[in-house]
Amino acid sequence: xxxxxxxxxxxxxxxxxxxxxxxxxxxxxxxxxxxxxxxxxxxxxxxxxxxxxxxxxxxxxxxxxxxxxxxxxxxxxxxxxxxxxxxxxxxxxxxxxxxxxxxxxxxxxxxxxxxxxxxxxxxxxxxxxxxxxxxxxxx
Amino acid sequence: xxxxxxxxxxxxxxxxxxxxxxxxxxxxxxxxxxxxxxxxxxxxxxxxxxxxxxxxxxxxxxxxxxxxxxxxxxxxxxxxxxxxxxxxxxxxxxxxxxxxxxxxxxxxxxxxxxxxxxxxxxxxxxxxxxxxxxxxxxxxxxxxxxxxxxxxxxxxxxxxxxxxxxxxxxxxxxxxxxxxxxxxxxxxxxxxxxxxxxxxxxxxxxxxxxxxxxxxxxxxxxxxxxxxxxxxxxxxxxxxxxx
Numbered sequence: 001x002x003x004x005x006x007x008x009x010x011x012x013x014x015x016x017x018x019x020x021x022x023x024x025x026x027x028x029x030x031x032x033x034x035x036x037x038x039x040x041x042x043x044x045x046x047x048x049x050x051x052x053x054x055x056x057x058x059x060x061x062x063x064x065x066x067x068x069x070x071x072x073x074x075x076x077x078x079x080x081x082x083x084x085x086x087x088x089x090x091x092x093x094x095x096x097x098x099x100x101x102x103x104x105x106x107x108x109x110x111x112x113x114x115x116x117x118x119x120x121x122x123x124x125x126x127x128x129x130x131x132x133x134x135x136x137x138x139x
Numbered sequence: 140x141x142x143x144x145x146x147x148x149x150x151x152x153x154x155x156x157x158x159x160x161x162x163x164x165x166x167x168x169x170x171x172x173x174x175x176x177x178x179x180x181x182x183x184x185x186x187x188x189x190x191x192x193x194x195x196x197x198x199x200x201x202x203x204x205x206x207x208x209x210x211x212x213x214x215x216x217x218x219x220x221x222x223x224x225x226x227x228x229x230x231x232x233x234x235x236x237x238x239x240x241x242x243x244x245x246x247x248x249x250x251x252x253x254x255x256x257x258x259x260x261x262x263x264x265x266x267x268x269x270x271x272x273x274x275x276x277x278x279x280x281x282x283x284x285x286x287x288x289x290x291x292x293x294x295x296x297x298x299x300x301x302x303x304x305x306x307x308x309x310x311x312x313x314x315x316x317x318x319x320x321x322x323x324x325x326x327x328x329x330x331x332x333x334x335x336x337x338x339x340x341x342x343x344x345x346x347x348x349x350x351x352x353x354x355x356x357x358x359x360x361x362x363x364x365x366x367x368x369x370x371x372x373x374x375x376x377x378x379x380x381x382x
Contacts, residue, residue, distance in 0.1 A: 007222045015303065022307045034320045035265040056320060093259030095188060103322055121259045126327040128193060129337035130184030 036103050039082040042112060049110050055084060056103040056123065064098060077102060077115070084108075088117040095122035150227055150367045161360035168353035175346030183343050192256045193340070199249040201348040203271070205355060206242035207309060209235050210274065213281070214306040217299040229295055232302060234362035236281045238355055243275045258322060266315035267323035270308060277305040 026033070036056035037045065047053065055077055063076035072089045086104050096102060101123030108115045129137075179197035186193035216232035219225065250268070251261040262268065281302055288294020316325045327335045336344065 004222055011218060011221055011303070014300075018304055018307055022311075026311070030319075033266050035263070035322055036320050038320075056322075093257070095257055096259075100188075119260075121263070121322060122257065123322055124188060124257055124324055126324045126330070127335045128186055128189075128196070128327060128340050130339060131187040132184075133337055134187035 038079040039077055039084040040079055042084055042108065043082055047108060047112070049108060052105055052107060052118070054103055054105045055086075055108075055115060056101070057084075059096070059098050059100055059102050061098045075102075077104065084115050085113065086115045086117050086120075088120050090120070092120055093122040095124055096120065101125065150230070151371070153227055154364060154367055157360050157363065161357060161364065164353045164356040164360070168350055168357050171346055171353055172350035175343055175350050178343035178346055184337075184339050186340075189257055192253065195249055195253040196340075197343045197347050199246055199253055200344060201351045202242050202246035202249060204348055205351045206239055206246055206274065206278075207312065208352070209239035209242055209355065210278070210305070210309060213239065213302050214309070217302045221296075221299050221303075229299065230363055230366050231359070233285045233298065234359055234366060235355075236278060236285055237362075238358050240275070240278045240282060242351070242355075243271070243278055247271065247275060263322050265321040265323060266319040267312065267321045270312045270315050274305075274308050274312060277308060281305070 036054035038057055039055060042053075042055055057077040057079045060076040060078045060083060064073065065075070066073050072087065073092065074085060074087045076083045076085050078084075086106075088104065088106075103121045103123050104115060104117035105119040105121075106115055106117035175197070179194055183194070183197075185191050213232045213235050216228045216235070220228035220232065250271075254263075255261050281298065284294065284298050284301060288297060313326075315321060316323055334341065
């Protein structure tokens with residue numbers, strides 16, 4: 001066997017070792033790497049009610065309502081199976097609207113009903129098109 | 140095929156081929172980026188939900204692609220160096236590192252500036268953003284190793300092996316948006332179900348990506364040329380001393 005093949009086999013073993021190690025690390029960290037929970041996960045998970053968590057999903061159609069002062073807003077986050085009501089006081093991002101993706105950071109009350117958000121981020125999808133095309137598609 | 144490699148593994152012979160390519164890609168980079176910018180800033184339409192902000196994409200996405208490509212190039216060159224031991228591959232890998240740093244930095248900054256108006260934040264610690272920041276640190280680490288052990292054969296092997304170790308990050312970056320919940324949206328180009336970017340927006344995107352690719356070739360070949368000429372100059376000086 002020539003040196004080149006010896007080196008090649010060594011590199012393959014070296015690479016597989018690293019890949020295996022990385023795989024186990026990521027597997028162990030799986031829970032921590034997730035950026036947000038969906039409303040369904042919130043309902044089944046053991047949640048620490050004193051810590052900040054994030055929930056994500058779509059803003060349910062016709063669920064946004066503002067208080068009289070126009071600052072406090074409440075809306076429903078859905079994953080099309082379960083819903084969680086979110087209360088928030090502050091400025092919403094420009095892309096926040098019904099049917100759009102959203103990620104809220106905050107605490108949930110003890111009976112998992114109302115989520116008190118401290119921060120609301122918009123999550124947009126992977127589609128990019130000019131407004132005219134969007135109009136044609138949605139008509 | 141391998142014989143062909145052997146021919147160009149000689150750095151001086153490689154330069155004969157590289158210098159014309161360098162000139163062509165320099166000119167190509169200038170014109171492609173120039174036309175790409177005209178499309179990106181003037182001719183392409185605004186997005187249906189992001190409006191004019193979407194134009195940041197034409198800087199952000201090509202930079203991110205090129206930083207991944209640069210790392211992939213370093214990875215492959217290191218593999219070839221470790222198996223065939225041609226010094227040319229090591230030079231190519233080493234000289235790509237600073238270019239990768241610039242592309243990664245530009246993707247991170249443009250991403251932050253894009254995140255604020257669309258998501259409502261400059262930075263979050265989700266899987267895509269964090270793994271990309273790690274890529275930046277890996278590049279910085281490689282630069283440090285390359286500069287610290289510039290003239291030692293042990294340093295060369297350290298560099299090559301560590302660049303292989305860093306390669307694990309590439310699939311993580313690519314698939315992070317599919318494997319975990321992230322704030323970053325999933326892939327728009329290389330995905331099952333076809334491209335989800337309209338054609339008018341694809342033109343500037345690909346033009347800019349092509350322009351940055353030519354720019355990469357150009358900067359790489361300039362650095363390689365300097366590196367090889369510097370080495371032969373040192374060898375020449377040493378041979379004078381010995382006589």
